Amino acid sequence: MDFSFTEKEEAFRQEFRIWLENNLPDGWLDGKRDIPEDKEQYSEFLRNWQRKLYEGGWAAIAWPKKYGGREASLIEEIIYQQEMVRVKAPPLVNYVGIHMVGPTLMQIGTEEQKEAYIQKILTGEEVWCQGYSEPNAGSDLTAIQTSAVRDGDRWKINGQKVWTSFGHLADRCFLLARTSRGEKKHKGITVFLLDMNQPGVETRPIIQMDGKHDFNEVYLEDAIAYDADIVGEVDEGWRVMIALLMHERSGIGAQVFTLEQQFEDLVVLAKEVQEDGQPLIQNPFTRKTMVDLYTRSRGSLLNYYRNLTKTLKNGQPSAEGSMDKLIVSELTKELFSQSLSMQGHQGVLWKEDAIFGDSYWQDNFLYSFGMTIGGGTSEVQKNTIGERILGLPKDLGR
Amino acid sequence: MDFSLSEEQEMFRGYVNKYLNNMGHTKTAREFIKGDTESYETIVSGLAELGCTSINISEEYGGMELGALDLVPVLEELGRSVLPGLYLETNSFAVPVLEKFGSEYQKQKYLPAIAEGSQTFSIAWLEPGGSYQPAGIQMTASLEGDFIRLHGTKTLVPDAELANSLILPVRTGGGKGEGGISLVIVDMADLNITMLKQKNIDDSRHLAEITFDNVEISQEQVIGSLHKGWDILQEGLLAINAALASVMVGGMEAIVGMAAEYAKIREQFGQPIGRFQAVKHKIVDMKVDLEMARSLAYYANWALENESEDQVQAIICARLFAAEAYNKAAANNIQIHGGIGFTEEIDCHLYVKRARFYEHYLGSTQSYYEKAAAALGWCEPEKVEQF
Numbered sequence: 107m108d109f110s111f112t113e114k115e116e117a118f119r120q121e122f123r124i125w126l127e128n129n130l131p132d133g134w135l136d137g138k139r140d141i142p143e144d145k146e147q148y149s150e151f152l153r154n155w156q157r158k159l160y161e162g163g164w165a166a167i168a169w170p171k172k173y174g175g176r177e178a179s180l181i182e183e184i185i186y187q188q189e190m191v192r193v194k195a196p197p198l199v200n201y202v203g204i205h206m207v208g209p210t211l212m213q214i215g216t217e218e219q220k221e222a223y224i225q226k227i228l229t230g231e232e233v234w235c236q237g238y239s240e241p242n243a244g245s246d247l248t249a250i251q252t253s254a255v256r257d258g259d260r261w262k263i264n265g266q267k268v269w270t271s272f273g274h275l276a277d278r279c280f281l282l283a284r285t286s287r288g289e290k291k292h293k294g295i296t297v298f299l300l301d302m303n304q305p306g307v308e309t310r311p312i313i314q315m316d317g318k319h320d321f322n323e324v325y326l327e328d329a330i331a332y333d334a335d336i337v338g339e340v341d342e343g344w345r346v347m348i349a350l351l352m353h354e355r356s357g358i359g360a361q362v363f364t365l366e367q368q369f370e371d372l373v374v375l376a377k378e379v380q381e382d383g384q385p386l387i388q389n390p391f392t393r394k395t396m397v398d399l400y401t402r403s404r405g406s407l408l409n410y411y412r413n414l415t416k417t418l419k420n421g422q423p424s425a426e427g428s429m430d431k432l433i434v435s436e437l438t439k440e441l442f443s444q445s446l447s448m449q450g451h452q453g454v455l456w457k458e459d460a461i462f463g464d465s466y467w468q469d470n471f472l473y474s475f476g477m478t479i480g481g482g483t484s485e486v487q488k489n490t491i492g493e494r495i496l497g498l499p500k501d502l503g504r
Numbered sequence: 505m506d507f508s509l510s511e512e513q514e515m516f517r518g519y520v521n522k523y524l525n526n527m528g529h530t531k532t533a534r535e536f537i538k539g540d541t542e543s544y545e546t547i548v549s550g551l552a553e554l555g556c557t558s559i560n561i562s563e564e565y566g567g568m569e570l571g572a573l574d575l576v577p578v579l580e581e582l583g584r585s586v587l588p589g590l591y592l593e594t595n596s597f598a599v600p601v602l603e604k605f606g607s608e609y610q611k612q613k614y615l616p617a618i619a620e621g622s623q624t625f626s627i628a629w630l631e632p633g634g635s636y637q638p639a640g641i642q643m644t645a646s647l648e649g650d651f652i653r654l655h656g657t658k659t660l661v662p663d664a665e666l667a668n669s670l671i672l673p674v675r676t677g678g679g680k681g682e683g684g685i686s687l688v689i690v691d692m693a694d695l696n697i698t699m700l701k702q703k704n705i706d707d708s709r710h711l712a713e714i715t716f717d718n719v720e721i722s723q724e725q726v727i728g729s730l731h732k733g734w735d736i737l738q739e740g741l742l743a744i745n746a747a748l749a750s751v752m753v754g755g756m757e758a759i760v761g762m763a764a765e766y767a768k769i770r771e772q773f774g775q776p777i778g779r780f781q782a783v784k785h786k787i788v789d790m791k792v793d794l795e796m797a798r799s800l801a802y803y804a805n806w807a808l809e810n811e812s813e814d815q816v817q818a819i820i821c822a823r824l825f826a827a828e829a830y831n832k833a834a835a836n837n838i839q840i841h842g843g844i845g846f847t848e849e850i851d852c853h854l855y856v857k858r859a860r861f862y863e864h865y866l867g868s869t870q871s872y873y874e875k876a877a878a879a880l881g882w883c884e885p886e887k888v889e890q891f
Contacts, residue, residue, distance in 0.1 A: 107573060107806050108506045181505055373882070393877040394870075400880065401800065401821035408799035411507040418505075429792055485781070488788040496764045496791060498778035 109411075111181070118178075119185045125162050126193050131155070139194060149275045152199035156230030159198075166204045166228050168355070173212065174228045180418055183356045191363040199272055203227035203234035207280050207299075209353040214338050214346065219299065223278070237267040237281035237300065237324060245486045247282070248291035248344075252326060254283035254298060261285075261298065263306070263329040269480070273309045273322035276302050281331075286341050295343035298331040306330060316472035355417060357427040361434045361477075362410045365441070368470070369403045372396070372445055375462055379448055386448055399441060406433045425494035432487040435477040442471040507802070509576065517577030519554055524585045530851050533708040536588040544588050551578075551591070552621025560599050565615035571809040572596075572743065576750045576802065583754025586854045588708045590624040590663050596747030598625035598671060601687075601740040605728035610689065614669070626667035628658035628690075628714060629737075629866065636867050638682045638734060643716065645674035645686060647730075650723050652676070652688065654716040664699055664712045668692055671740075677731045687733035689725045690716075706857035741866060742815065745823040746808045749801035752826035752862060756794040759830075759837045759855050763787045766841055777840075786836055793829035800825050816879035820872050827869065830859040 111119070127135065131151075142148050159165040160174075168183055169175020178186065198204065208227045211219050226232040243249040252265025263283055270279070279300040286294035300307070306329030312321045338346040376387040376396060386392050413426040445467040446453035452461050456468045478484045492498040509517070527550070532543040551557060556578045561567025568574075575595060582591055599618060602610055617623035631642055643656030658672060670690045677684025697719060702711040728736045764787055767778030777783045804822035807815040834855040838845035845852040863869060877883050 107508065107510070107802065109806070111505065184505075376882075387882050390874065393882055394873045396882065397821065397824070397873050397876045397880070400817070400876075401825050402796065404803075404818075404821065405796040405800050405825060408507065408803050409796055411505070412795075412799050412802070415505070415507045419508075429795060433792060433796070485785070488785045489781070491788045491791060492778070492784040496760075496787060498764060498767060498784050498787065499776050501779060501781070502775075 111185070115179075115181055115185060118182050119189060122164065122186060122189050123192075125164060126189060126195065129158055129162060130193060130195065134196075135193060139196075141196060145274065149199075152196060152275070153230050153233070155196045156198065156200050156233075160229050165200075165230070166208060169204075169208065169228070170212070173208070173224050180355050180414070184359055184414065187356060187360045188363050191360060191367060194367075199275060200227060200230050200233050202236050202271070202280065203232070206236070206350050206353060207234050207278075210280075210337065210346065210350045213349060213353075216334070218334060219337070223299070232277040233272060233275050235270050235273045235276035235279050235302070235324075237270060237279045239269045240266060241268055245483055247347075248295070250282055250284055250295065252281075252283045254285050254296060254331065256285075259333050261331045261333075261335075263298070263300070263326045263331060265326050267324040267326070268321075269312070270309070270322045270324050271320055273302075273324050274311060274319075278302055279307075279324070280337075282343055282347070292344040294341045296340050297337040297343040297346045299335040299337060300329060300331050304329060314473070315475065316469055318473070352422055354427070355423055357410070357413070357417075357423060358431050358434055359410065359414075361438070362407050362430065365403050365434055365438055366407055368438070368441055369399060371463070371466070372399070372441060372448075375445060375467070376448060378462060379450075381450075392448065395444060399437075399444065402433075402437055403441070406430070406437055409433065425490055428482070428487040428490040429495075431481065432484055432491070436484060438477055439474040442467060442474045446471050507799075509573070509802070513574060513577050516574075517581060520551070520556065520578055520581040521584075523550060523554060524581055524587070529585050530854055533586045533588055533854055537707045547587065548589060549621055556591070557595060557621045558619035560595060560603075561615050561619045562603060565611055566619040567615065572746060572805040573802075573809050575747060576805050579747050579750035580754035580757065583751035584758040586708055586755065586758075586851075586858050588663070588666075590626055590666055592744065592747055592751055593627055593662065593667075594618055594623070594625045597627060597740045597744040598669075600743040601671070601727060601736060604739065605736050607724065607727075609724055610727065614689075617668075623668050624666060625669050625671055625689075626662050626664055627866065628661040628664070628670045628672040630658065630660045632657055632659050632713075634659070636871065638685060639680035641673050641675055641685055643672070643674045645676045645688065647676065647723070648720075651720045652723055652726070654688075654690070654719045654721065657713060657715045659713045660702065660711050661714055663710050664692070664714060665710060670714075671727070673733050673737055676726075676733075682734035684731050685733040685737075686730050687727040687736050688721060689727060690719070690721055691725075694721070695719055704861070706861040708854065708858065709861055742808060742819050744866065746801070746804040746819045748862060748865070749797070749804055749819070749822040749826040752823075752830040752859070753794065753798045753801050755855050755858060756790070756797060756826070756830050756833050758851075759833045760787065760790050760794050762851065763790060763837050763840045770842075783840060786840060790829075790833040790836055793833060797822070797826040797829050814879075817876050820876040820879065824869060824872055824876065827859070827863050830855075831863060834859040 142151055167176045167178035167186055171177055204227060208224055211224060227234065238247055240250050240252060242251060252263065254261040254263045279302055281298045281300045282295055283298055284294055285296040288294050306327050308325040309322045311319045312323060313319055376392060377385045379386040381389060410430050413430055416426060417423050449462060455461055457465050460468050489501065493500055527543065527547055532547055536544050558567040559570050559574050563569045602614055614623055631640055633640060643654060646653045654674060669692060671687060672690060673685050673687055675684055676686040698715040700713045702713055704711045767783055767787060768776050770777050800822035804819040807818040837855065838852045841850060841852055844850050
């Protein structure tokens, strides 16, 4: 058992830390972390940040050198995430491109696809989104109905996608569409690299319960893709999806590190909030709740490290990632729920009227409800753990 | 970065696991409950032959001089089989306390005997009234020349009849505070004491009330400095709590395995009950808690072994989490088994009872919450009340 980092790893951390301090937007480190809300400005802001990372050589550290990466080790990826979380860095607008589409194309894409897309993912010139979920295909992705029908060397795509992150900013979509219907529902799905800038594609914003707009609906009406845009084989998209998931080596590390930080913030809140003239932390009931949350957030981090150790030894992620996802998302929800409770009735005050932390607690409380749904609901994670780790029988219908 | 037990540690777990399974897994506990200690005695010497009892004793005294983490596989396995006896109290309390605070005389007297498996310790802390606070220690220990005269009663003493010696906090000085408490060793063979068995829901751990009526022991039996026993006790508690977390992890491991296996074979409505999400997800919740508890327990023992800055909170939180999760999982295990789980025949109840035995063992849950909060700097340590 060894929790230390090597000298080389520590040097890597220092290098990235210094780079971040010199390159984050002005005032960011002093707490001025406003991201513009206007769509054009928002897009420009995030693309600029992506561009900066690229210019510094920090956009896609795990990629092979020949594609402009650093061939970073898994531990270096972890350190990279820790440092990003430490400074609360802006989101990566091209996360999907860098972590999923790029590596998948490198592995199974055609030479033409590699040539056409990989460099532009790295520079942030082209932003990618995922086209998976549909109104009737959420937890059960095999139920997708969006269809792609061959028409010469073209495919006509019709249907609707939903929960598309950054869809309104994206240039291209990694799209799942049904190309045939057979006995097995996961057969007959094909992956297309779809151009978002065409008449048959329309994106509409989804306004979330926190008032923000991170997701979109994408309507496809005779949208066009070509044979050359297919990844892998026709009807074998499910395999591509599995290959893609294997590139998520570091799992939900970023969320685990974020939770650690959020817990520290909660301690500060418990000292700030007063109850009968005393800081709330003086109340033994509060302390018990806090110790309990501390224990479980430490537990989630340690469990993540233990699973990471397995990934390091086996060379690929395992079903244990589902456990990390389940734990950290449920715990985050609980933490923010607790943060509002601690503020008493004032906890309902929102936005400019919030008493503590510029509405950080209220915003995150509202946002946290999405965490146990997006990326696979807690119920789906429990099925995975039950079936793949404990060997329990599969649900009927799957 | 490597957060896992080493290959050697896992290999050693394999030996202990195989040995205990060959001995019938929970059979020893079941026979022990019925008063048949033969299998228990075989296991005590068997574990010593495997080297379990010498792991954390210095080479000088016949041990392997390994650390807290090397005990983890053994502790988990003992917990898995709900084994009776005093391994936990001996190797994870008496050994670290004697190694650090014992006199040369005490080390010579006890450590080699522990290593070879012929010496066990129990802890006699509570007195009638049941308080773990310093004020709860009222057993008098008057100094008379080279002797100390003990007078008073200790209660809820685990497995006293299996112990060769007891470690007990006694009052050598006046007052009700921490000062004036000393930690002494009493050898059972030398004594004329009255021991009354106390009925316990977990009869795989016996409890007794022991009355000391002006019992004389040598001053050489005081561990560390006179009147400074409370601080020594706290250090011993860190070691035993880290170990206890691992014992409970072992118990949970057995429970999750039982529940999952049963849910695969038990059929109702024409299908295995593990297919129903109401059952499946309950077992998954137990599994998730088990892995969290294991991660916390590994870290607690690592922190203990390396004396890391956060060792107090790491150890207490591991114990608290494991105790709560163990009790919850043990209860759910009965529910998953349905009617059969409620019977004496199936092992489910052994774990429910053992989990409850450990819940407030050597300190209440509430007092440990407050100790953790103090260690995290959220309240003043002196304000922490013992319950």
